[in-house]
Amino acid sequence: MRRDIGTDDPRVKVRAGKSSRPRTKVRPDWSREPLARVIGVDRGRYTLRLEESEVRVFAVRAKELRRGSVIMGDLVRATGDLSGRHDTLARIVAVEERASVLRRSLEDAPDAKGEKAIVANAEIMCIVVALADPPPRTGMIDRCLVAAYEAGLEPLLCLTKADLASPDGLLDAYSPFGLRTIVTRSDAPGEGLEDLRGALKDRFSVLVGHSGVGKSTLINALVPDANRAVGHVNEVTGRGRHTSTSSQAFELPEGGWIVDTPGVRSFGLGHVEVSDVLGVFPEVDEATRFCLPLCSHAAEEPSCAIDAWIRGDAPCAAADPAESARRSALAASVRRLLEAVATAEASAKAAR
Numbered sequence: 001m002r003r004d005i006g007t008d009d010p011r012v013k014v015r016a017g018k019s020s021r022p023r024t025k026v027r028p029d030w031s032r033e034p035l036a037r038v039i040g041v042d043r044g045r046y047t048l049r050l051e052e053s054e055v056r057v058f059a060v061r062a063k064e065l066r067r068g069s070v071i072m073g074d075l076v077r078a079t080g081d082l083s084g085r086h087d088t089l090a091r092i093v094a095v096e097e098r099a100s101v102l103r104r105s106l107e108d109a110p111d112a113k114g115e116k117a118i119v120a121n122a123e124i125m126c127i128v129v130a131l132a133d134p135p136p137r138t139g140m141i142d143r144c145l146v147a148a149y150e151a152g153l154e155p156l157l158c159l160t161k162a163d164l165a166s167p168d169g170l171l172d173a174y175s176p177f178g179l180r181t182i183v184t185r186s187d188a189p190g191e192g193l194e195d196l197r198g199a200l201k202d203r204f205s206v207l208v209g210h211s212g213v214g215k216s217t218l219i220n221a222l223v224p225d226a227n228r229a230v231g232h233v234n235e236v237t238g239r240g241r242h243t244s245t246s247s248q249a250f251e252l253p254e255g256g257w258i259v260d261t262p263g264v265r266s267f268g269l270g271h272v273e274v275s276d277v278l279g280v281f282p283e284v285d286e287a288t289r290f291c292l293p294l295c296s297h298a299a300e301e302p303s304c305a306i307d308a309w310i311r312g313d314a315p316c317a318a319a320d321p322a323e324s325a326r327r328s329a330l331a332a333s334v335r336r337l338l339e340a341v342a343t344a345e346a347s348a349k350a351a352r
């Protein structure tokens with residue numbers, strides 16, 4: 001129907017009102033467009049590597065894709081100029097289903113709500129911790145572990161700066177998790193670096209760790225032409241300066257990718273639940289079925305069934321002293337992770 005615009009003058013053309021425009025639910029099928037991996041994110045610009053030709057192209061997001069819907073590591077469909085020539089731009093038109101999503105809750109950023117997906121399709125979280133300068137903080141390792149378990153990534157603990165302090169204390173503290181652990185020192189890279197190379201080969205890994213722990217140093221050692229800027233640790237604060245600011249994936253010469261992204265240096269865990277952590281440790285999870293409802297599973301909880309499981313009391317499976325010692329170490333570690341989740345929950349509530 002023609003809209004009434006208050007004149008019959010035939011020279012005045014009437015465009016259909018917005019509401020009467022025909023709508024279609026049929027979306028274009030992008031599934032035949034070339035597949036590419038997002039290997040760089042710098043504000044609204046993406047660097048893609050085409051899966052088939054391995055050509056690198058710059059791209060922007062198509063209008064119909066929401067802000068934040070394309071993240072590092074995504075497999076996407078791209079159209080437009082895919083030549084990779086200087087001054088050309090491709091267009092990301094669709095994002096493939098993700099095998100894993102690493103998220104960060106934003107309760108630590110008071111102006112933002114909810115959570116943010118930061119890396120897609122990663123397989124390994126390489127938690128980089130300096131043995132000194134800056135000193136290691138177990139709270140940060142625990143938060144990273146919880147985030148890795150929640151996202152379905154395999155955690156790998158990389159202890160750097162072994163020339164400055166012994167790794168023994170941390171190795172002991174994390175042995176109950178059965179984590180893969182690698183110790184490195186930049187003055188004698190040798191064995192540690194080789195182990196790391198082996199662990200990351202053919203995998204898509206994400207590096208996390210505080211500023212100044214030596215992430216860029218590791219990347220430069222693993223990827224000869226990375227040219228990652230190496231910062232210095234401030235003598236007063238004992239921290240680095242977050243020398244690396246853009247999110248970038250580096251291709252390892254022996255195959256695989258390693259991502260350094262500033263966004264994953266701290267983790268809010270507001271989106272993680274107790275069951276996410278317990279799900280990773282089936283035997284502890286099993287024991288908690290005998291807890292009273294609303295049990296926090298903390299060590300001071302008088303009726304928590306985890307203690308009965310440690311002792312091997314019925315209805316849990318019996319345990320000899322060696323088995324009890326193993327259960328006790330594992331329970332202490334799991335309780336530390338649960339505490340990290342509880343603390344995050346409490347601060348999320350307080351921020352609301």
Ligand SMILES: Nc1nc2c(ncn2[C@@H]2O[C@H](COP(=O)(O)OP(=O)(O)OP(=O)(O)O)[C@@H](O)[C@H]2O)c(=O)[nH]1
Binds near residue numbers: 216231241
């Ligand atoms: N003694 C010692 N120093 C190291 C080692 N690895 C790195 N460093 C030094 O630690 C400082 C920080 O290293 P970076 O590689 O820039 O650390 P980063 O984690 O990338 O820091 P950001 O970019 O700020 O996040 C530099 O001065 C490095 O030379 C090591 O194994 N031993």
